[in-house]
Amino acid sequence: xxASCDALRAQVPPNGxxxxxxxxxxxxxxxxxxxxxxxxxxxxLFGVENELMRIKNLGATCxxxxxxATDDLSTVKLEFGTKDNLKSLVEQAHFNEIRVILAFRIxxxxxxxxxxxxxxxxIKSYSLDGIYLMGASSLPKGFLEELSNDIEKFRPSFxxxxxxxxxxxxxxxxxxNFYGTVSxxxxxxxxxxxxxxxxxxxxxxxxGAAVPLRFLESYDNPRSAALLGAGAKAGAVLLFTxxxxxxxxxxxxxxxxxxHSIDSKEVIDWKAGSKKNGxxxxxxxxxxxxxxxxxxxxxxxKFRIPSKGSESAFAFAASYRDDAVLVAxxxxxxxxxxxxxxxAIFYSAGGKLTLKEAxxxxxxxxxxxxxxxxxxxxxxxxxxxxx
Numbered sequence: 001x002x003a004s005c006d007a008l009r010a011q012v013p014p015n016g017x018x019x020x021x022x023x024x025x026x027x028x029x030x031x032x033x034x035x036x037x038x039x040x041x042x043x044x045l046f047g048v049e050n051e052l053m054r055i056k057n058l059g060a061t062c063x064x065x066x067x068x069a070t071d072d073l074s075t076v077k078l079e080f081g082t083k084d085n086l087k088s089l090v091e092q093a094h095f096n097e098i099r100v101i102l103a104f105r106i107x108x109x110x111x112x113x114x115x116x117x118x119x120x121x122x123i124k125s126y127s128l129d130g131i132y133l134m135g136a137s138s139l140p141k142g143f144l145e146e147l148s149n150d151i152e153k154f155r156p157s158f159x160x161x162x163x164x165x166x167x168x169x170x171x172x173x174x175x176x177n178f179y180g181t182v183s184x185x186x187x188x189x190x191x192x193x194x195x196x197x198x199x200x201x202x203x204x205x206x207x208g209a210a211v212p213l214r215f216l217e218s219y220d221n222p223r224s225a226a227l228l229g230a231g232a233k234a235g236a237v238l239l240f241t242x243x244x245x246x247x248x249x250x251x252x253x254x255x256x257x258x259x260h261s262i263d264s265k266e267v268i269d270w271k272a273g274s275k276k277n278g279x280x281x282x283x284x285x286x287x288x289x290x291x292x293x294x295x296x297x298x299x300x301x302k303f304r305i306p307s308k309g310s311e312s313a314f315a316f317a318a319s320y321r322d323d324a325v326l327v328a329x330x331x332x333x334x335x336x337x338x339x340x341x342x343x344a345i346f347y348s349a350g351g352k353l354t355l356k357e358a359x360x361x362x363x364x365x366x367x368x369x370x371x372x373x374x375x376x377x378x379x380x381x382x383x384x385x386x387x
Contacts, residue, residue, distance in 0.1 A: 009091055023157045025099065026130070026172055028298045030240075030288050032060035035219055036068060036080050038260040041249050043083040045058045045076070051330055052089075052096050058281070059251060059288030062099040064132060064161075066219060066262060071107055073118030083125075090126050101130035102160060108316055112140050116147050123151060123158065126149040127141045130159030130172070132238045144169030166212060174211035175244060179358060182238050185314075186379075192314045195238075196304050199283065199316060202243040203301070211243035217252055226257040230379045233283065234329045237360075237381045240287045241297055241318065241327045253284045260374035286359055294385065296320035303343075310338040313374065319345055324386040326355060328362060330376035339367065355384040 032055055038227035040047025045068065055063070066185065068080040076086050090100045102122065106115075119131060136144065146309040148169040151158045161172035181198060202212075216224040216235050224232045234253075239246045251260070254273030260266060273280065291297045305328075307313050307316030312332035318325045326344045348354050353366055363375045364384030376382060 009203065023299055025157060026062070026245060028292070029062040029099065029245055030056070030060050030291070031062045031064050031101070031213065031245055032220060033064045033066065033215075033247055034248045035066040035260065035262060038264050041267055043079070043265070045081040045089050045268070045280075048367045049085075049089045049242075052092055052098065056096045056098060058248075058285055059292065060098065060248065062129070063093060063100060063103045064103060064247065066103045067105050067134070068102070069104055071105075071120070073104070073115065083255055085243050089130065092228055094127070099129035101132050101159060102126070103132040103134055104291045106133055106135035108138065108335070112143055116143070116150070119147060120150060123155065129157075130161055132161040132163070132172075134163050136162035136167055136170070153314065161213065162210075165212060167210065170210045172213050172216075172245065173210040175214050178212065178214040178242075179216065180242065182235050183216065183224070183227060186228045186235040188332065192312055192331050195314050198242060199302050199304055203303075214239060214242070214244040215247040215249065217249045218247070219249065219260065221243070221259075223249075223257050224252060225255040226259070230333070231331060233280075234379050234381045236284065236287060236327055237383065238314075241325070242316075243302060243384065246291070248284065253281045254278075255280050290359060290383065292386075294318070294323055294325050296323040298326050300325075305343070305368050306341045307338045307374070308341075310336045312336055313338045313376065315340055315373055315374070317343060320359055322386075325358075326384040328364075328374055329377060329381040329384075330362075330379060333378045335378060336374065336376040336380070339373050340364070340372050341370055342372055344370075354387045357382070358385045358387050359383045 034048055036045055036048055045334065047106045056314055068076050070077050076083055082137055122128060123131065145168050148160050156179050159171045160169060162170045162172045165173040165175055167173060178198060180291040181190065183193050185192050224235060228235050255277035256268055256273055260268065296318040300318045302316055302318045305315040305317055307315055312330055313328060313336045315328040315329065324348060346353060346355055360382035361377055361380050364372050366372045
């Protein structure tokens, strides 16, 4: 534990701390998914509050807290704490420049009007930055748009998130296709050729459409360290460099392999995981910092880099104004030797490569006028930034 609630609370100025009213804040966010019951020995909201500094130090900028509300939306379930505990958590998160999205389960027998009133009450009472609706596809037609319009009247920067894409009214939607494609490619169950369509889909997304929330694991999916093994880092590189909003599941940064479901009461073993996989946390911290430092990754145009000589290599570029990044991954257990046809943005006027190694274990050497040789070890990856 890095700081107690009292120590954090003592730092809060009298008027608290407010974020700039930026309606597009979610695009540049790094989401950290938490289920209080398994996050700390206490299993309560104050257990999350105790660890806010550690989460901030990792680089996460938004919490996605899985359901803590009673089924009738009247209050916080006693097993997670009290209303004051939730208010304190949100207040301290905001002070530490971390936004808060709270998840709710859509109950099959819920009355739409009563449900909408309940959501609006939670948003106002707890100063939430967003809500995430689990089971949103079962909602009546027009419900999300109506809810979104009502929220817009008093909170323009609010994010209405759902468990799926293409639902009118939502600003953020989880993308199971990304999870399936990257996980299957990194595990060898699917060829790398299935990855380029992700770039194509992103480029065709209309303005104003919901931003995809992307992940390699979540409360209802196997842990990436267990599923992907040695390929977990390569998968993480894609998660933090491709389009969309990346999400880490609590424990992913220490290589947790046990899947904690939403009904689980088994606590993540932070001490053992940190001792065994301390370097992995540093890797995620570097990856998050790199994403934040390069606007091309969150806002830029992305396009595939043609490669020859290997079917296991996947490379793409990201460009935004004067910022450019090149990413290459090897999603196989064999070394990769490939030839990349690099675009002009990576060459100077004199024809020299303008790339600087940023993160990874690969090597790039120029071959000809517009081609370079790429070498990556098994499950290797490399990220370059323009000089």
